[in-house]
Amino acid sequence: MASREAAEAAQYATDKNLQTRIDTHCRYGIGHGRDIFGQVTQAMAQVRAHPERILDVGAGNGNWYRVIRSELGSGPSYSGLDQSEGMLARLSRMMEDDPRGEALLGDAQALPWQDATFAWVGLHFMLYHVSDIARALSEAYRVLQSGGVLTACTNDHHPYRELWELGEQVARDLGLPDLAPPMSERFNLANGAAFFPERPLVHSVPGGFRFHRAEPAVRYMASGPILLHLGKAADDPDLTARALKRLDERIRERIMRDGVFEVHSASGYFLLKKPE
Numbered sequence: 142m143a144s145r146e147a148a149e150a151a152q153y154a155t156d157k158n159l160q161t162r163i164d165t166h167c168r169y170g171i172g173h174g175r176d177i178f179g180q181v182t183q184a185m186a187q188v189r190a191h192p193e194r195i196l197d198v199g200a201g202n203g204n205w206y207r208v209i210r211s212e213l214g215s216g217p218s219y220s221g222l223d224q225s226e227g228m229l230a231r232l233s234r235m236m237e238d239d240p241r242g243e244a245l246l247g248d249a250q251a252l253p254w255q256d257a258t259f260a261w262v263g264l265h266f267m268l269y270h271v272s273d274i275a276r277a278l279s280e281a282y283r284v285l286q287s288g289g290v291l292t293a294c295t296n297d298h299h300p301y302r303e304l305w306e307l308g309e310q311v312a313r314d315l316g317l318p319d320l321a322p323p324m325s326e327r328f329n330l331a332n333g334a335a336f337f338p339e340r341p342l343v344h345s346v347p348g349g350f351r352f353h354r355a356e357p358a359v360r361y362m363a364s365g366p367i368l369l370h371l372g373k374a375a376d377d378p379d380l381t382a383r384a385l386k387r388l389d390e391r392i393r394e395r396i397m398r399d400g401v402f403e404v405h406s407a408s409g410y411f412l413l414k415k416p417e
């Protein structure tokens with residue numbers, strides 16, 4: 142692959158990979174991490190009741206949009222911005238019958254709105270992809286009204302560690318270079334506060350996966366995490382297939398030994414209220 146940016150653009154060209162990961166969380170997730178959008182929505186409602194305008198930066202395929210409508214009803218307007226046309230096509234279809242919803246193509250680092258437009262701006266599971274993280278956060282803060290709330294969900298610094306360790310073993314088994322560090326190394330619950338214009342609150346929620354079969358765990362890794370981190374090797378379909386087969390064997394061994402393959406992780410959110 143030409144670069145990490147090109148690999149990520151390919152990763153998000155449609156919502157197929159993201160949806161595979163969301164489905165894996167729904168079916169095999171453990172702990173409260175599965176419901177992170179419900180939790181961040183409730184936390185926000187405690188500091189700012191009835192937000193009239195909500196902006197979702199890096200909206201993806203509308204995972205958070207669905208929670209906003211189920212928790213806050215049709216009152217707030219919703220604007221979803223993403224740099225992927227494929228994601229926006231999916232989001233637009235979802236909002237066909239919603240006169241208070243809009244989907245826009247754009248970059249988190251240069252938001253196309255005037256200062257003080259929104260009561261709530263969320264940047265969820267996306268800041269680790271952005272080149273200039275501090276700039277994206279300062280843009281989000283700029284378009285936030287006084288008394289408005291900024292939230293940013295992300296992972297801990299070493300997410301899905303047991304899966305990651307097996308991925309590293311597979312790379313060694315096949316004589317590949319070490320995996321590149323996880324995406325969330327760039328912006329995680331431990332280092333993320335430093336990128337905000339003011340000090341945010343941080344809340345961590347333990348979670349992970351419990352697998353009784355190898356196949357869903359391999360499908361999860363094949364949807365992105367391992368491919369993004371195999372670097373050049375991921376360009377070679379045979380090598381990728383061998384890596385996934387080896388991963389499948391490693392996970393099966395673990396399930397034979399322990400009866401289950403448990404994967405630990407944490408996700409959570411930063412929350413910052415702009416002074417009145």
Ligand SMILES: C[S@@+](CC[C@H](N)C(=O)[O-])C[C@H]1O[C@@H](n2cnc3c(N)ncnc32)[C@H](O)[C@@H]1O
Binds near residue numbers: 228247
């Ligand atoms: C992991 S997905 C998260 C989607 C959604 N926020 C969620 O939590 O389900 C990351 C999304 O961020 C988008 N993205 C990455 N960099 C971006 C940027 N600079 N500006 C806007 N969107 C971006 C990607 O296209 C992708 O849809």
